[in-house]
Amino acid sequence: MDSFNGQARLQSRGVSVPGMARTVTQPDWLTPDIVDMAAVARWGAQAGLPEGPVEDVGRIGGGTQNVVLRMRWAGRDLVLRRPPEHPRTGSNAALLREMRLLAALAGTDVPHPGYVAGCTDEDVLGGVVFYLMEAVDGINPGAAIEEPYLSDAAARHAAALDTAAALARLASVDHVAIGLGDMGKPEGFLARQVPRWLDHLASYSQLPGYPGSTLPHIDALARWLTAHRPPDAPAGIVHGDYHLNNVLLARDAPRVAAIVDWEMCTIGDPLLDLGWLLVTWPEGSPDLVTGGPLAELGALPGPDELVAHYAARSDRDLSAVEWYTVLAGLKLAVVIEGTHARALAGQADPAVGLRLHRAAVAGLERAAVIAGV
Structure with missing residues (x-):
């Protein structure tokens, strides 16, 4: 039931990840209880994601279920999804199913965000799974309408x-x-x-x-x-x-x-x-x-x-x-x-x-x- 309805960006701080050539920008509002970006960056290194700064982290608001963040990862615009702050029974299973389906849609003519990588180890973020997908440069009809739709x-x-x-x-x-x-x-x-x-x-x-x-x-x-x-x-x-x-x-x-x-x-x-x-x-x-x-x-x-x-x-x-x-x-x-x-x-x-x-x-x-x- 989430939707990409706008994005909040607040003051951030840089966190160096030990042993890695990577700096993680963790917004002040984003506590490790929600998403520990340093832990995400360590997982990304092990998953083979490119080295480079993880910055401009912003929560994409409007949804009532999952936590959705947009970020720049080594110059690449990505979106992270994890279960809600108060996970429910089945939250991880639902996200695992979502990961599998998005990965399978690659190469079809269905418009969807490209799947990048997923973490099935619940220990990385304290009990929940998560995944990364490509950020799509698009306009959400439930947020704010832009051209060409505004005037046409x-x-x-x-x-x-x-x-x-x-x-x-x-x-x-x-x-x-x-x-x-x-x-x-x-x-x-x-x-x-x-x-x-x-x-x-x-x-x-x-x-x-x-x-x-x-x-x-x-x-x-x-x-x-x-x-x-x-x-x-x-x-x-x-x-x-x-x-x-x-x-x-x-x-x-x-x-x-x-x-x-x-x-x-x-x-x-x-x-x-x-x-x-x-x-x-x-x-x-x-x-x-x-x-x-x-x-x-x-x-x-x-x-x-x-x-x-x-x-x-x-x-x-x-x-x-x-x-x-x-x-x-x-x-x-x-x-x-x-x-x-x-x-x-x-x-x-x-x-x-x-x-x-x-x-x-x-x-x-x-x-x-x-x-x-």
Whole structure:
């Protein structure tokens, strides 16, 4: 659920790493409890990364899950991702899956940040894994819009359509051919979704201070989804959190430069990603809007145009696209309600938790309208 929404750079200090021709610039706000950059630099030397200064370290804000840092490593712009400051059960496993998928996407036509190297030794950063990827020079629609999109309505429209095209390209990748044949459990993927996410929502009650879910329409949507579930479709890569805040738009042409935040990736039914894009699309509820600055400028395609654009580039059966959209609304609500629950437990920003709770409610309201419940 992270997004590349801007970057904070504060006063930094240089730290020399003993035995290495490397100076690490550790910002004053970045404590070793979050990311010990000297430890990262020592690991990088052992991993064969180039010698040189690690500097201009800045946190990329906007996400509510992982810690994301941008830096200059021996003159190369890189991004580091690690689990959140308060890791949850499964945080390391999710990041390991993300590493594997990004590495496998190399050479495909899916726009993504290039994978550089990953650390699977949890001792390096005190219990968490992490990885480095190439920094992408792109514009995040959820942060601040720049040219050509600022003044060119046609460019905004074309780039927004390309979010559907990029998703179709991802869905067409042969995951077995790129070495992901044993990733995930695609058999019975759709049948597992509703019970899995209902159980996940119930698990938040274990967090101190969370009184239990007050989210609307959960039971009615669960019944509708179970009664209307479509047949299983061919398996493919699922991004798992596909919306405007998780893409970077190119500066040189109206297109997607990279899809980011692969934390929830798996192998399953890729049409869930299309449903996710549709249920979060900038229309209707202001609490649910993604790509805020882009949406405010207008000239974006509507949901029907997105579906048609995807369909023209895919051989998948889209006759049940509304079902996938409703499922996405339910799943998204459960996922982001987790931040609200952790905020009440003192593990997340209360303001962010409340904002995401409102977005969860908005997503369920939209899903309920689509399902007619």
